Amino acid sequence: MSATDSSGIDPAHRQTASAVRLEWGPTGAGAVAAGCDVAVVVDVLSFTTTLTVALDLGITVLPYAWKDSRAEAYAAERDAVLAVGRLEARQWRAGVSLSPASLAALGPDHGIERIVLPSPNGSAISFALRDSGCTVVGASLRNALAVGAWVASQVESGALVAVVPAGERWSDGSLRPSVEDLWGAGAVLSSLGRLVDMSSWSPEARAAATAYDAVRATIKDELIACASGAELVDKGFASDVWIAAETGVSEVVPVLTDDAFGDATRE
Template sequence: MLYHSPYICNVEWGLRGAREAAERGDIIIIVDVLSFSSTVVTALSHGAVIYPYPPHLNGKQFAEQIDAEFILGRAEAAKLNKPTLSPISYSQEHANKKYVLSSLNGAMCTWAVSKVPALLIGSLLNASSVSSVVNQLRMQLNANITVVPCGEQWNDVRENENSLRPSIEDYLGAGAILSKLDGEKSPESDVCIGAFQHAKQKISEIIWECESGRELRNRGYEEDVRHCSRLDVFQTIPLLKSDHFVSVQL
């Protein structure tokens, strides 16, 4: 039985939460701070065209079909001087070029629930801007809103264990967005906003030291963590249109 939230603004975790929101017909904001959401926002700000694609399907074949470049892993792409899941690997030279971007969390959630009234990408980088656009869309579409912090995946998941690892960077990104959304908030949303407001003044330090931040830093991607921890530095608002993102103007 489908549960309809009595609140305008909601928060749901991961792939299962995204599906719940999609079945309700909500406007969905996908939040994957380290790094899918931040990468999409940054790439679109430089004019790149991004196609999200799930990792369990053949992304290389899809890229060939649409005459796009398939995004490789960070280490492999860096050796070839190509754009990666790292947001700082994008620049103006990638403008108007098409890329297929795959990830376990953000891209997977996006692909799985693409048939909704509107699906947007949010991060700390564009929190206020994406909220402004979604406030307008809600009035146009007469739909509720669900912000989906994607979280991470545990390694070596054992039988009967849940693979989702909630991550504070996505929770704080969701809180930043929810804090600017209009309409009655669910209790879960209120707590998420409270977490962001408490952490706002030291958010870069918190993300630097959190588990996901340490993981990236230990792999040599300190600049990714710094970049993704910045608040409201872009007005780029990625909106899924068919199978790729377009940038909505405020």
């Protein structure tokens, strides 16, 4: 076996022989995004889904680390509304939360320009990657086709790409790879694979595309039935799962510039 590098990661796990790579969670993001030009972060339930809903409404999104006591001050300094967790929003009757349904309910006359949207997975990973030197993109099932097309244009220009399904967390804080993020990553990669040659991709990236293609026709039912979807339904957030399952309905391509996500298609 090859020796680990200074970060403790075996070089093989960086997938550097591949032009398109895939690895899970924050540690995986740091491993495969190093040296890449584009990093696509996928957190279907729900950061990147909520991100697409916000951008469709013309709201700029600032990612932030989860449960950071400085989040309120961070939002105030940037003249932004701080979104809270779903359960907190229900308890406090707050209007803006990580729930995509909470944003969708605002309607077009919401009057909100910027939100700070913390999450323990997709948002935290995006926040951590913002100074990595690669372009950070947010993808979900809702905008997978648009992101796939945008990434294809980057690949055709020679870009190296890392796709990062965020995953969830067990109660002890360890990573729980989640099938909804595998499907979300796979939806982007399946779209991309119809536009560019897949022969230089890592097996991990090709496997994600195959996993999505296997459930493409029944993705709504699969998303509701998977563990993360069932958990949200049981907690009264079925509408979040329905919105997350709306595959290909959004044309936004969220790109992180400095500290905020904006839509690359409007630039």
